[in-house]
Amino acid sequence: MASAEPRKKPAPGAAAWSPSPGVLRGGGARPRHRGDRLRHGGALAARRGRRPERAQVRGVPQVRPRPRPKLVEMIAAVPRPTAPPSSPPPRQAVRTASGIAVVAVMSKPHRCPHIATTGNICVYCPGGPDSDFEYSTQSYTGYEPTSMRAIRARYNPYVQARSRIDQLKRLGHSVDKVEFILMGGTFMSLPADYRDYFIRNLHDALSGHTSANVEEAVSYSEHSAIKCIGMTIETRPDYCLGPHLRQMLSYGCTRLEIGVQSTYEDVARDTNRGHTVAAVADCFCLAKDAGFKVVAHMMPDLPNVGFERDMESFREFFESPAFRADGLKIYPTLVIRGTGLYELWKLAGSFLCYQAYSTFHRPRVTIGLNVPSSSVTSVLQVQKLPTGTPGRYCRKNSIIGATMDACVQSPEGYPYALVTSGVEKGNLRELALARMEDLGLKCRDVRTREAGIQDIHHKIKPEEVELVRREYAANEGWETFLSYEDTRQDILVGLLRLRKCGRNVTCPELVGRCSIVRELHVYGTAVPVHGREADKLQHQGYGTLLMEEAERIARREHRSTKLAVISGVGTRHYYRKLGYELEGPYMVKCLV
Known part of the structure; x- marks a missing residue:
């Protein structure tokens, strides 16, 4: 076996030579893959007089080829100056046709709260820790799209929210305005520390800040680039009482989805609902007097x-x-x-x-x-x-x-x-x-009738849009429904729900002669917060006109001394521009 060639010392005054990153001392290019390194190491050992099988290859680091980047990653890497001036229309445009991007998240699996009082869950309800779908939350099977996203994220609220927002953004949707929907059973029946953890992470997913408590998370979310314009929580009538409502207001919740299922007492009893129909009517009244929008499940x-x-x-x-x-x-x-x-x-x-x-x-x-x-x-x-x-x-x-x-x-x-x-x-x-x-x-x-849905088939002419007023009694209170509509084509541009608070007010901010705006929504394809497009209906002044009319009705007809607004965390700056100030969880303006 030939002996290794002796290494020569550098001449005096010459710099010591060191191999470049791509060259080995024994000559030749540095191998890039582990198999090539093993073969090259054996050949190098043979040249140095050692047996190839004794070569020390354990210290050779493993190098894995980088996976091919995804298409969305390549698009995101395009520098801004060379990016196309107009983005392509979003896939599934109906997802933001109402002016917002809805992000559904799920809480961890937990047992139905009324098992303790009724001995079992509702007869039609799948899911939950004690069911055939024990990995899913109560009333879900684990195979729904939202359930599968939650399971992939191990029910981590931050990961669920961030991944869904990024997905909608990659599909071409505007995600400047986000509404959270909290699914997965009765959220308010979970322990308070877990609820705080869940809500805190949802707001942190928008702001990018790591908060210590819910108050800090809400404060940072208020100033984030992605605005939380609303939050919906699924609940039951027996978890929609005064203390629950106050807690949900502190989370930034603006809408409640309440399981009614039937207006018959015997059906509620036979299906083991765990509450009465009278309790449904009571919780509707309490929720509306607190300013919440109420969505019923039938x-x-x-x-x-x-x-x-x-x-x-x-x-x-x-x-x-x-x-x-x-x-x-x-x-x-x-x-x-x-x-x-x-x-x-x-x-x-x-x-x-x-x-x-x-x-x-x-x-x-x-x-x-x-x-x-x-x-x-x-x-x-x-x-x-x-x-x-x-x-x-x-x-x-x-x-x-x-x-x-x-x-x-x-x-x-x-x-x-x-x-x-x-x-x-x-x-x-x-x-x-x-x-x-x-x-x-x-x-x-x-x-x-909303404009975002109808705009796919019909074009709205601004000169044909007019203010329409409807009134009705509901839940021991008086409701005024204001809207801007294209009456010829029967298309709804924007709406406002105004309520004269009744006798069941539990929030101290609403006590006395007070009216409350429960919802303000201008429809149409979502437009960024600081953007304005001539062919879109958002940010054209319809919301301001609706608020001015609501203030006039509250002052002159309701004889109210102040007007409150249940506002999403991310929309508080909008109401500040209209003269409202934060008072508790509400934006309030004095009318006298």
């Missing part, structure tokens, strides 16, 4: 409830002043394995229903893609029910073919392999609207 086709009785329930919901919520979500009942309703369904005949559960009856009349005719008919009847003033103020957020998922609005959103019986499509609203069009009927609720 569930047709429950056991022992027929079609006519369901329609009567919805009719009472719209016409009775004890209910009349600001929004409605309809969840047709589904039979899912592991629920109490599944055990009843297996008995096949233990209760009556209108062609929804039992597969042993005669074949169902279907419309198109295996959608029960009765389900579409019931949704159609609900859509056409509110033709007067009560219907114009209500926003039917979702009509969903899933038991308890407020985000599912497409067939792929809910895993129908888990559905034993019931509605087999998630686009019931679309099917019902198509049926109404065939029958020459028209839906007149807020969502159907």
Whole structure:
């Protein structure tokens, strides 16, 4: 074996030579991959008189090739000066058509709070730690889009919020205005320290600051570039009392989604709801007097409830002043394995229903893609029910073919392999609207008429937009619904909900002669906070005009001495420009 060549010393005065990063002392280029290093190390050892198998290769670092960057990463790396002047239209434009980017997050799995009092959960409810879907939150299966994002993030609120915002941004949506929806069961039944941790991280996800408590997080979120314009919390009537409302106000919550399911006491008892219908009416009253927007969850086709009785329930919901919520979500009942309703369904005949559960009856009349005719008919009847003033103020957020998922609005959103019986499509609203069009009927609720949805098909002329006023009694108070509308095309541009506070005020800031603005919303495609586009409706002055009219009504007709606004954390600066100051959780302006 040839001996290694002796190394020569550098000449006096010459700098000592050191190998460059890409060159080895033994000659040749430095190998880049681990396999090449092993082979090169063996050859180098042979040249130095050692056996190749004894070469010391443990210290050779492992070098892994960098994965190919994603397309969105390459687009993000393009320098600003060379970026295209106009961004392409966003995918799924309807997600920000209402002027905001909705970000749904989920709390950790926990047991239903009324198990302690009733001994069990609702008969139709899947999910939760004690169910067949123990990795999911209460009333979810874990296969919904929001559930899967939460599971991937290990239910970390910061990761859930940040990843969803980044995803919407990559899809071309404006994320300057964000509304959080807290899903995953009754949030207010969780321990207080966990609730504070969850809310703190949501606000920190917008501001980028690491806060020590909720107050600090809200303060930084108020000045962040991404504004939290609202927060929605899912709750139950028994967790919507005075102390709960005060706590939710401190979080920056502006909207409540309350499970009603039915307006019949016997149905609430038979389905093991754990509360009465009277409690629903009471919590609606308390929530509205605190300024919250109220969205009700209703569930047709429950056991022992027929079609006519369901329609009567919805009719009472719209016409009775004890209910009349600001929004409605309809969840047709589904039979899912592991629920109490599944055990009843297996008995096949233990209760009556209108062609929804039992597969042993005669074949169902279907419309198109295996959608029960009765389900579409019931949704159609609900859509056409509110033709007067009560219907114009209500926003039917979702009509969903899933038991308890407020985000599912497409067939792929809910895993129908888990559905034993019931509605087999998630686009019931679309099917019902198509049926109404065939029958020459028209839906007149807020969502159907809002400008962001209608702008896809119709162009609004500013000279045809005018102020419209509607009034109605609801929940022991008087409501004024102001809106700017294109009355010729029946398109809603913006709305304001003004309430003369009743006798059930629990917040000290609202005691006395006070009126409250519960909602101010200008529709249309989302526009950045400091931006303005001539062909968009946001930031054109409609909101200011609505507030001026609300102040006039509160001062002259309500005889109120001050006007309060339940404001999202990120919109407080807007109201400061109009002369409002922060008083507790509200923005307040003196009218005298």
